Structures are given as structure tokens and as C-alpha cells.
Amino acid sequence: MILSNKNNFIGLLIGQLVLIFTMPLLHYISEDAGKLILHSAIIGMILLTIIGNQKDSAWYKLIITLTVLEIIILVIALFLNIFALTYIAISLSLFFLFTSIIVAFKSVFFSTNITLNHLVGASCIYLLLGIIWAILYANLYYLSPDSFSGLSGINNKLHFPELMYYSYVTLTTLGFGDITPITPVAKTLSFMQAIVGQLYLTIMVAGLVGKAINNNKN
Numbered sequence: 001m002i003l004s005n006k007n008n009f010i011g012l013l014i015g016q017l018v019l020i021f022t023m024p025l026l027h028y029i030s031e032d033a034g035k036l037i038l039h040s041a042i043i044g045m046i047l048l049t050i051i052g053n054q055k056d057s058a059w060y061k062l063i064i065t066l067t068v069l070e071i072i073i074l075v076i077a078l079f080l081n082i083f084a085l086t087y088i089a090i091s092l093s094l095f096f097l098f099t100s101i102i103v104a105f106k107s108v109f110f111s112t113n114i115t116l117n118h119l120v121g122a123s124c125i126y127l128l129l130g131i132i133w134a135i136l137y138a139n140l141y142y143l144s145p146d147s148f149s150g151l152s153g154i155n156n157k158l159h160f161p162e163l164m165y166y167s168y169v170t171l172t173t174l175g176f177g178d179i180t181p182i183t184p185v186a187k188t189l190s191f192m193q194a195i196v197g198q199l200y201l202t203i204m205v206a207g208l209v210g211k212a213i214n215n216n217k218n
Contacts, residue, residue, distance in 0.1 A: 009121035015045030016127045023161035035086050038160060039074045042093050043067060066092055087142050090135055097132045101125050114211050122204050133193045134167040140186060147186040150179040171197040
């Protein structure tokens with residue numbers, strides 16, 4: 001198999017990259033097509049991740065259940081044209097993202113040896129943080145449209161691509177300032193993301209370097 005337990009994080013990385021690089025396309029198409037592509041990219045990321053993982057694990061069964069639920073909600077949202085269902089389906093992905101971080105963190109930082117798959121897993125965690133916060137920002141914007149300034153008028157309801165961009169700009173502390181948080185909740189989410197991103201990089205580098213030194217001593 002191309003994906004197995006020994007390189008299972010590669011599927012997650014590929015899925016994340018597909019999702020990230022699909023987002024710019026949503027600026028140039030209709031909202032209905034954008035919703036379909038967004039859901040397809042998220043579901044594709046999930047399916048790529050579960051390939052090669054242990055089929056009898058509770059995590060695997062949970063992700064399968066969530067994927068089926070998301071597909072059902074997607075179909076209902078497309079047929080009934082209820083935009084709120086799009087955000088509900090996207091929010092379901094948070095369970096997958098959080099559990100993926102837990103699984104990756106345990107695998108990377110509690111292993112005795114560091115392999116290429118572990119390095120990919122560590123990178124996946126960082127990218128997952130950006131996607132999680134993008135979903136949180138999207139839900140916040142849906143509930144309170146005045147939470148951010150600088151969002152474009154393209155696809156007025158579907159600002160997820162722009163909020164994905166804002167999420168990674170904040171995570172990496174670039175802070176271009178073209179999109180800015182306005183409300184207290186948006187500001188709090190933004191600086192918490194910056195803190196978590198920097199803490200993770202520090203912990204990741206220290207942990208991997210420590211393991212490398214211990215492996216050389218042994």
C-alpha cells in the first residue's frame with residue numbers, strides 16, 4: 001500500500017495541502033459551487049487521512065461516522081439551500097481535526113525514534129492549527145459579521161478562504177493588517193492563535209532535537 005501505519009501522516013498532509021490550495025478557487029466561482037468544493041476538499045482530506053490507519057481503532061470509527069454525517073448534511077444543504085448547514089458541516093470537521101492533533105501528538109512526541117513519518121506528523125499538527133482557527137473564525141463571522149474588517153465583497157456569505165488566509169497569517173505572526181479583528185472575541189481568538197503557534201514551534205523543535213540527541217547517545 002502507498003499509505004500504511006508507517007507513513008499514515010502523509011495522507012493527512014496531502015489532504016491538508018489540497019484543502020489549502022483549493023481555497024483561492026472559491027474567490028472566482030459562485031457560492032453554490034464554492035460550498036460544494038469546500039465540502040469536497042474537507043471530506044477528501046478526511047478520507048486521505050483514514051487510509052492506512054488501523055481499521056479497528058475507536059478514532060477510525062469516529063471519523064467514519066463524522067464523515068458520513070458531514071456528507072448527509074452537505075447533500076441536505078445543497079438541495080434545501082440552507083447556508084447554516086454549511087457551517088454546521090464544517091464545524092463537524094473540528095472533531096476530526098482535534099482528534100487528529102491528539103493522535104499525531106502522541107505518535108510524534110511519545111515515540112522513541114524519530115522517522116520521516118513523525119516529522120510529517122509534526123508538520124501536520126502545525127497546519128491543522130491553522131485550519132481549526134479558520135473554522136472558528138468562519139463560525140464567529142457567521143454569528144457576528146462585524147467581527148472582522150477588510151473582508152472582500154466576493155461571495156459575501158462564504159468568507160472561509162479569506163479567513164483561512166487570515167488564520168495562517170496570524171499563526172505565523174506575519175500580521176499584514178489587511179484583515180483585522182474588531183470585536184473582543186475575534187481579538188482574543190487571534191492573539192491566542194499566535195501564542196499557541198509560537199509555543200508549538202518551540203515545543204516541537206525542543207522535543208525533536210532532544211529525541212535526536214538521545215538517539216545519538218544510544
